[in-house]
Amino acid sequence: MIVLFNCTCAVPTTMDSFHPVPVKVNPDLQKERDAALFNPVELTYLKDGGKDKTERRRRCELLAINDPDLQHKDISFMARNERYSNAVRKAVIIARKIKEHRLTNMEEKQLYISAATQYDTYGFGLHYGMFLPALSAQCDEEQRNYWLPLAENLKILGTYAQTELGHGTFIRGLETTAIYDPKTEEFVLHTPTLSALKWWPGNMGKTATHAVVLAQLYTNGKSYGLHPFIVQLRSLENHQPLPGITLGDIGPKLGFHSFDNGFLGFDHVRIPRRNMLMKYSQVSPDGFYIKPIHAKLTYSTMVEARVTLVSDIAYSLSQAVTIAVRYSAVRRQTEQIKGVKEPQILDYRTQQLKLFPYLAAAYAFTFTSFVITGRYIEVQNEMNDGNMESLSELHALSAGLKAFTSYVGNEGIEVCRLSCGGHGYSQASGFPELYTLTAPISTFEGENTVMLLQTARYLMKCATTAKRGLELPRFVLYLSQRQKGQCPARNESDLLDHGLLSDAFEHRARRLVIEAAQKMQSNIGKGNPQHVAWNNCHMYLLKAASAHCHFYVVQTFVKYINDTEMSDAVRDILTSLCQFYALHGIWQNAGDFLQDGYMNGNQLDMVQSLVGKLLDKIRINAVALVDAFDFRDEILCSKLGKYDGNVYEAMYEWAKNSPLNKTEVHDSYNKYLRPLMQSSKAKL
Ligand SMILES: CCCCCCCC/C=C\C/C=C/C(=O)SCCNC(=O)CCNC(=O)[C@H](O)C(C)(C)COP(=O)(O)OP(=O)(O)OC[C@H]1O[C@@H](n2cnc3c(N)ncnc32)[C@H](O)[C@@H]1OP(=O)(O)O
Numbered sequence: 249m250i251v252l253f254n255c256t257c258a259v260p261t262t263m264d265s266f267h268p269v270p271v272k273v274n275p276d277l278q279k280e281r282d283a284a285l286f287n288p289v290e291l292t293y294l295k296d297g298g299k300d301k302t303e304r305r306r307r308c309e310l311l312a313i314n315d316p317d318l319q320h321k322d323i324s325f326m327a328r329n330e331r332y333s334n335a336v337r338k339a340v341i342i343a344r345k346i347k348e349h350r351l352t353n354m355e356e357k358q359l360y361i362s363a364a365t366q367y368d369t370y371g372f373g374l375h376y377g378m379f380l381p382a383l384s385a386q387c388d389e390e391q392r393n394y395w396l397p398l399a400e401n402l403k404i405l406g407t408y409a410q411t412e413l414g415h416g417t418f419i420r421g422l423e424t425t426a427i428y429d430p431k432t433e434e435f436v437l438h439t440p441t442l443s444a445l446k447w448w449p450g451n452m453g454k455t456a457t458h459a460v461v462l463a464q465l466y467t468n469g470k471s472y473g474l475h476p477f478i479v480q481l482r483s484l485e486n487h488q489p490l491p492g493i494t495l496g497d498i499g500p501k502l503g504f505h506s507f508d509n510g511f512l513g514f515d516h517v518r519i520p521r522r523n524m525l526m527k528y529s530q531v532s533p534d535g536f537y538i539k540p541i542h543a544k545l546t547y548s549t550m551v552e553a554r555v556t557l558v559s560d561i562a563y564s565l566s567q568a569v570t571i572a573v574r575y576s577a578v579r580r581q582t583e584q585i586k587g588v589k590e591p592q593i594l595d596y597r598t599q600q601l602k603l604f605p606y607l608a609a610a611y612a613f614t615f616t617s618f619v620i621t622g623r624y625i626e627v628q629n630e631m632n633d634g635n636m637e638s639l640s641e642l643h644a645l646s647a648g649l650k651a652f653t654s655y656v657g658n659e660g661i662e663v664c665r666l667s668c669g670g671h672g673y674s675q676a677s678g679f680p681e682l683y684t685l686t687a688p689i690s691t692f693e694g695e696n697t698v699m700l701l702q703t704a705r706y707l708m709k710c711a712t713t714a715k716r717g718l719e720l721p722r723f724v725l726y727l728s729q730r731q732k733g734q735c736p737a738r739n740e741s742d743l744l745d746h747g748l749l750s751d752a753f754e755h756r757a758r759r760l761v762i763e764a765a766q767k768m769q770s771n772i773g774k775g776n777p778q779h780v781a782w783n784n785c786h787m788y789l790l791k792a793a794s795a796h797c798h799f800y801v802v803q804t805f806v807k808y809i810n811d812t813e814m815s816d817a818v819r820d821i822l823t824s825l826c827q828f829y830a831l832h833g834i835w836q837n838a839g840d841f842l843q844d845g846y847m848n849g850n851q852l853d854m855v856q857s858l859v860g861k862l863l864d865k866i867r868i869n870a871v872a873l874v875d876a877f878d879f880r881d882e883i884l885c886s887k888l889g890k891y892d893g894n895v896y897e898a899m900y901e902w903a904k905n906s907p908l909n910k911t912e913v914h915d916s917y918n919k920y921l922r923p924l925m926q927s928s929k930a931k932l
Pocket residue numbers: 370373374377378408410411416417418419420450544547548550551553554556557639640643692693694695698702705706
């Protein structure tokens with residue numbers, strides 16, 4: 249085993265850890281690292297996909313972190329205008345440096361960008377996150393050859409303009425029109441009402457020169473639904489909006505302060521026919537419409553983004569638990585025995601119960617993100633070969649997992665913040681930025697409830713297919729299997745069996761899906777139209793979709809441990825973490841497991857007892873488990889989560905930089921306080 253630290257001087261002795269050698273590590277944190285039962289570096293390699301990949305990631309990160317051109321004061325001390333400007337400045341530098349460092353591989357570029365932007369948004373986030381993917385997915389060959397080089401070389405800067413002031417979820421109801429004029433071979437883009445203004449697209453307010461605009465296509469007097477068009481918004485000479493185009497920033501938000509989410513209106517703006525993205529559907533010069541091979545191919549950019557967001561959530565949650573666990577190891581509170589040092593707050597059971605479920609979830613979601621990304625690539629390849637069979641499956645899976653993981657992720661970040669007490673509320677903790685960056689993931693790329701209902705819609709179809717004895721895709725195959733009766737656990741050791749735990753979640757998901765399908769049937773049987781029955785059954789449908797996703801995550805965690813090569817020590821801790829994730833999930837959703845008698849009160853007592861026992865196993869390894877995420881301080885951007893644990897020194901230094909401390913006496917004293925206190929009325 250690689251020795252990371254020697255026991256006495258608390259200084260790293262090898263460079264397997266890429267944290268700079270700290271002068272002094274907080275002794276409490278050091279004690280935690282010394283006591284851990286596994287080597288975190290091994291887990292880092294596993295999470296990254298191998299030692300080589302870890303080293304490559306670290307190299308990319310260091311390139312950004314050590315670059316003097318990318319340094320600036322803490323964004324917490326910047327006003328919005330300054331933040332926007334800083335984000336654009338950095339985005340431009342990042343683009344240049346990516347070329348200079350010859351980072352051609354997509355993964356390397358992303359690693360570099362994420363290290364360079366730290367905990368702020370990326371100034372070209374929409375350009376790379378959605379504009380380029382939309383062009384790649386929706387352009388035909390000729391269009392790709394024209395637009396992609398322009399976009400890739402940043403000759404044009406793009407955004408993805410779909411949402412309108414009055415319409416976000418229900419995109420079939422978008423109002424922006426694109427009417428084809430065969431006389432000039434142009435489309436006329438128009439915003440017919442206030443509610444049709446494009447509203448929210450990132451980087452549109454001030455940055456973008458172009459947008460992929462989603463609009464209702466009309467040709468030969470007929471409507472053909474939503475289609476993507478590439479539209480130039482601003483002059484490439486002076487950045488002024490082009491004639492007929494109204495543009496602006498939508499104003500400050502809960503977070504995303506460096507981002508220029510914008511509004512956009514069209515007044516009969518003409519674009520060439522070939523600006524409709526024509527990979528899947530086409531309009532010929534005379535206005536003849538050719539429909540796509542699958543009606544929902546226009547939505548593919550969103551599917552890709554939802555898949556990416558599962559990884560993003562896993563990453564953010566990992567950051568949150570890193571901050572909270574390290575801080576909980578150095579923070580001491582409330583004397584228990586007179587004269588004896590106050591305990592580390594990490595020793596409180598309630599603190600462990602706050603943090604460890606999210607620590608386990610961070611790992612569970614990381615492994616889930618590997619699987620869904622892999623599945624996305626497989627389906628993408630099938631689709632490139634013209635086979636659209638798995639698109640619905642991928643849509644259901646990505647929509648559900650994006651919603652399930654972001655609900656838990658957002659909740660987890662907030663719980664981690666609360667677990668740090670007052671200091672969690674300071675921007676120095678990193679939580680305000682982390683929380684506000686992650687919070688909208690529950691809303692954008694498909695509002696979470698709506699996404700779970702999409703998954704439920706798919707599951708309802710699968711339940712019918714299963715009832716008919718027809719074949720189902722692998723990830724829903726369990727719906728065609730019979731319920732297995734009662735949970736066979738007789739003692740606590742049975743309940744630690746991964747197979748048994750996975751079966752329990754499978755049973756719950758199948759029961760809830762079948763129950764929702766039955767409720768739908770009986771609602772329709774009572775004469776309700778489909779949409780009324782659907783609305784009446786929302787509570788069953790949501791639960792079914794959520795239980796399905798929960799099962800998927802548990803199953804994935806179990807499978808990852810079973811199928812992956814790792815040392816016994818790492819296997820041991822991941823096994824405990826997986827058991828804890830599943831058992832805690834059963835405990836939190838006890839009603840679901842008791843409702844149909846699958847589990848009984850006695851088994852639930854054992855579940856609860858095991859949750860308590862596993863806290864101890866995780867407690868001893870908690871710091872090592874978060875160290876294994878391998879976030880450098882420069883990336884974590886938290887004074888509470890610093891690798892060396894010297895929290896109070898860091899907080900004090902940070903506070904000194906507050907702009908309010910620039911002068912000893914603030915202007916407002918002379919303007920307001922002095923007149924108040926020195927006026928005759930104010931005299932005592
Ligand atoms: C993210 C990475 C970038 C990082 C950059 C930095 C930060 C940037 C920050 C934010 C970026 C944010 C961007 C955005 O938010 S873009 C806008 C996103 N908007 C949405 O996601 C809208 C959500 N709404 C929808 O997706 C749809 O309207 C709907 C699915 C809710 C309903 O669609 P509708 O056409 O009405 O469908 P039906 O319900 O009638 O279903 C018909 C049928 O189609 C199937 N289906 C629906 N969607 C898809 C799909 N994507 N793929 C495949 N199939 C789909 C559906 O299941 C039905 O199938 P059926 O049952 O067999 O009939």
